[in-house]
Amino acid sequence: MTGLTGSTGLTRRGFVTAAGATGAGLLLSTPLASAIDRAMGYSAARAVSTAGTTLEAVATPVTPGPAYSRLTAGPGWPLVVREDITAAKSGRDDRRTAKASFVQFTDMHITDVQSPARFEYLHQFAGSAHRPQEALGPSATASLLRRVNGLPGGPFTGRKFDFMMTTGDNTDNHEQIELKWFLDILNGGRVTPNTGDADRYEGVQDSGAPLYWNPGKPLDDAYTKKGFPQLPGLLDAAVTEFESPGLDIPWLCTFGNHDNTPVGTLPANLPGIDHWYTGKYKIIGKDESTAKRLAAALDKDGTGRSTVEGGGGRRAGVPVAELFGGSGTIREITPDERRRTFSTAEFVQAHLDTANTGPGPEGHGFTGNNADGRNVYYTFRIAPGITGISLDTTTLAGLADGSIGLGQYLWVEKTLQRGSSKYYDFWGNKVTQQVTDELFVLFSHHTSDTMGNILPDSRHPLEPRLNGDTFVGLLNRFPNVLAWVNGHTHLNGIVAHIGKTPAQSFWEINTASHIDFPQQARIIEVTDNGDGTLSLFTTLVEADAPYAADYGDTSAQALASLYRELSYNDIHADPIRLGQPSDRNTELLVINPLA
Structure with missing residues (x-):
């Protein structure tokens, strides 16, 4: 997304913006610590309640730097007026x-970490191929639900x-069992995040391979050298049954690339793919040159050109057989038919199953019109006078990035036209x-600058x-469009898309994932300011779990x-994912097209 530059500090300009015009001079005349206090006080004074949000506190390292650090509750992030x-x-x-x-x-990435359909051995060249925390994801997601359930409503309006x-x-x-875990976590109930052998973990983190952090086996690996602790019994706890509270509010769903293609990058419907997914051999290592070449083949930009440094130029295709097999270090594991892949139709049909309705609505946005898996976009009622549009920016051609089909583009155009008394045609008339x-708010997985995969x-x-x-360009033609909300990048970023007139402008709101740090979700409140403008308040929240991890506690909340x-x-962690202060807790001003 344009403008997503990385800085974790709160800049002088950010503080001034946060305080607004009336507080700018005051901030400029005070020391930095006092400025932070005043910015936080200004934010709290404007809010109904900051409790339970990053306006109040944020996960912060005890000892910042390259070595392993515990976390603590740091100062919250103030509101930035944009x-x-x-x-x-x-x-x-x-x-x-x-x-x-x-x-x-966004980007919860509920993961079967023991699956043979994983390429953890590529993580030296593609960091997302393996994360040391990913086995804890299902139980940790339940703590994010607890956070949302515990909030009375939006921090700036109090609206439920x-x-x-x-x-x-x-x-x-992209496994059937992951889809079941995802639905069970959001709807509530008992979840056992384990596959294969019911009595033991069979993934890379107890393999003894020094490419990975093995929490029960001290090795000469990069994670241990950084200071990762030894935590015997952690993997057993990770695959133990837990209770998810489920959400107390209705929830809806939008497709991501990991929801419609194998591991989010391979083309759909590959012959024999389920044979590999449900097999008994798991590749846990390959030589460095092979791993680099395979990572390059997976990480292409939609034009066929690799984006991995040193990975070479154009490639004809992904060598699937070599990814799943061939030479390398192999671990024999327990096969499990529940690892079978699902189609887009099966994904939608699982949501339509009344057994998965949970807090509603039935289908979680999808209807019978989406059941064949071809057109999986839809509209829904956000609130009186506001329509939501859920897009499908994925493609079954594979690769991580997306695009939008012409048919869906024209459907969006007609949808916006039906709800707009004033708009601009293709020629600007x-x-x-x-x-x-x-008013319209759109939702998708991909961002505007990750929609270059036009295969x-x-x-x-x-x-x-x-x-x-x-x-x-289409959205800029419709003043009734307020915002486009998305994920995919695993970072916080907010961009104003300025049209030919201020009224033709809207906000793109991109939110960090819940698998990579900072592991956040976002509250969005829409308000009418009664002065010809609207405000969108965006507030980040973290899971309801102590900032200081207790290594002796294996409860679901402690695992979170x-x-x-x-x-x-994580040795692949990137501070750019935090975003700038202006990408986090914000008030985004737009012109009210109906005033």
């Missing part, structure tokens, strides 16, 4: 009325949450009509695929604490 599109007007807090309040989860939307990559390997206006989708093989810039700590210390 006036990229239109200026904020004084007195709006006294006038504002809440129009909607909802939560975004209308719903939660998950913007894709709900599963990781203003169109007026007599219709009931709706044909086998669901619509003859249909052109369009990139993110083209889609942004460790999940966070390990993710912070």
